[in-house]
Amino acid sequence: MLPRFETIARHRPVAIVGVPCVSEEYDAGAGPRSGSAATPLLAPYAAIEVALPPDARTTTLALTGTDGSALGVSLTEGAVGLSVAVGGSSTAHRSRRHGRVGTPPARLALTLTGTHLAALTLENGAWVVRGRVDLRGIVDTRDGTWLAGLTSSWTGEVRAWSAGGFGQLGLRDIRLVSHADGSPYRDEGGVLFTATSAGPGFFDTGHTSVWQLADSGLTHRADLFFQRPDRPGAFGDHATHLVRDGEQWLVATSTWADFPADKAERRDATVQITVAESTGDLLRGQHLLATRSLEVPTDGPSVGVWDPHLVRTETGEWLVGYVSARKFFDFHPVLASGPSLDDLTLRGAATDRRATEGTTIVRIGDDWRVLASDGRDNSRATRGRFPVFDLDLREIGTLEAPYPTNIPWPTVIAPDEYRPDDGWSLVTFDGTPAGGRLAGYGTHGDVVVMRASR
Incomplete structure (x- = not known):
């Protein structure tokens, strides 16, 4: 039979952007007000993450397709919202119970995992999901052509940003x-x-x-x-x-x-x-x-x-x-x-x-x-x-x-x-x-x- 086992280690490799397509850092107060990069994907597992200054007012992240569709996450004075634009119409979403942060977060992230768009904030060293929208019947996130044409972008004041495939x-x-x-x-x-x-x-x-x-x-x-x-x-x-x-x-x-x-x-x-x-x-x-x-x-x-x-x-x-x-x-x-x-x-x-x-x-x-x-x-x-x-x-x-x-x-x-x-x-x-x-x-x-x- 096998021997007796005892625990020797534990690991928790949390990463929002697991495979970066783009990663940039900026000097405090000297960075641009927006950024974008092509982030083509094989499957609908994407992420955008930005580092925020303490005095950030409004920051928006977006994942856009060549068909004009746009999936967005925003943080405005503590309120976290999501938006979905497709076919000339758009909708806004916010969680009543979870859509507001208590203290200014260190980071803001957008994730696409399967058919789910989510907004996350890094608070006291831990990521918290602040909003989520199921895109089934709205955007075909599994379509290869749509995935290959994706662009990641942000606007606002950030110290660093990265985008690419979602981690875990x-x-x-x-x-x-x-x-x-x-x-x-x-x-x-x-x-x-x-x-x-x-x-x-x-x-x-x-x-x-x-x-x-x-x-x-x-x-x-x-x-x-x-x-x-x-x-x-x-x-x-x-x-x-x-x-x-x-x-x-x-x-x-x-x-x-x-x-x-x-x-x-x-x-x-x-x-x-x-x-x-x-x-x-x-x-x-x-x-x-x-x-x-x-x-x-x-x-x-x-x-x-x-x-x-x-x-x-x-x-x-x-x-x-x-x-x-x-x-x-x-x-x-x-x-x-x-x-x-x-x-x-x-x-x-x-x-x-x-x-x-x-x-x-x-x-x-x-x-x-x-x-x-x-x-x-x-x-x-x-x-x-x-x-x-x-x-x-x-x-x-x-x-x-x-x-x-x-x-x-x-x-x-x-x-x-x-x-x-x-x-x-x-x-x-x-x-x-x-x-x-x-x-x-x-x-x-x-x-x-x-x-x-x-």
């Missing part, structure tokens, strides 16, 4: 980047993992990112976006596994990018698994990947499947772990196997769970095991723990490790064979939120690093 308020759904045999894919002295970069709201504001974990900490490496096989546009699908298979990458992900936050809209909602193949360098930069559906079996009626994890055994058999939901949200781990990813049959299902996810396949010695995370909405006997299953999904033990808040995934990392002093480690996340009350659920979490206890 938190990280969750942490999954080790691996070779097809399940072993860690190591690069430049560290391990790599994919994560969901949390946006300023629910699941539909997140996207997939790639990170490196080394002794020096976390480093952002790449962002992955996806095209769906059944509809046009660019999506920030997430809960992703990145697998090196020979000379190509396999990218299995979950179609969370348009899952509705409003419970009333979930009657016809579903989440599916897609897979992409690429020979590009997905460990650096930004990428938009064409996908196909990964058809996986379920143990009964299912409204959705997610959290894919792929491993090919020494016999050439594929093992695919994932989650299946009877309804939103009542879900449990499932394992399928087959000679190829297009020919999978059901191997096992832990049907006694109702809030267990993060299905992870790992080799321990000569045996294959399946790990998962039992959320606190399970029964008392299966709550707040990391179960260990055999390949028929019969529980045979549990990981001895601290169990953070939310439903943290058990991403264990085998020792590096080239480092004699290396041991097992575990990287996961928790439910620590960010962004204030308006952002709500979905902005978690901290990255929690554990090592084998000595």
Whole structure:
């Protein structure tokens, strides 16, 4: 079995502008009153951020398209507003409860995450969402032509500004980047993992990112976006596994990018698994990947499947772990196997769970095991723990490790064979939120690093 783990570090790499297209600083009192730059994007994940002087009166940020559409955020004497102009008409928006700051903020930001326009202010060292507008049915933010023609701009008094791709308020759904045999894919002295970069709201504001974990900490490496096989546009699908298979990458992900936050809209909602193949360098930069559906079996009626994890055994058999939901949200781990990813049959299902996810396949010695995370909405006997299953999904033990808040995934990392002093480690996340009350659920979490206890 695996060793006992203890927490050794926590990280929270918050960044509004994750990938800058432009970044400028100005001398106090000598800077211009406006600025703009072309900021073409692959997907609707954009940000503009400005540093404000203490006496700033009115500052406006805008993201404009070649079709004349304009998405704006403004700060005027403590009041934060948003504006949307398209097709010759415009609307103004302001949150009654959250649209005013108590003290002058140090920074102001505009973000576009999926279909959501948001205004954020940096107050006492923390970002706070002060307003948000859903652009569905107003602007087709997923359209490639619109994205390629975007310009970022600002007016007012600023000390610095940057614009480009949106970063993250938190990280969750942490999954080790691996070779097809399940072993860690190591690069430049560290391990790599994919994560969901949390946006300023629910699941539909997140996207997939790639990170490196080394002794020096976390480093952002790449962002992955996806095209769906059944509809046009660019999506920030997430809960992703990145697998090196020979000379190509396999990218299995979950179609969370348009899952509705409003419970009333979930009657016809579903989440599916897609897979992409690429020979590009997905460990650096930004990428938009064409996908196909990964058809996986379920143990009964299912409204959705997610959290894919792929491993090919020494016999050439594929093992695919994932989650299946009877309804939103009542879900449990499932394992399928087959000679190829297009020919999978059901191997096992832990049907006694109702809030267990993060299905992870790992080799321990000569045996294959399946790990998962039992959320606190399970029964008392299966709550707040990391179960260990055999390949028929019969529980045979549990990981001895601290169990953070939310439903943290058990991403264990085998020792590096080239480092004699290396041991097992575990990287996961928790439910620590960010962004204030308006952002709500979905902005978690901290990255929690554990090592084998000595």
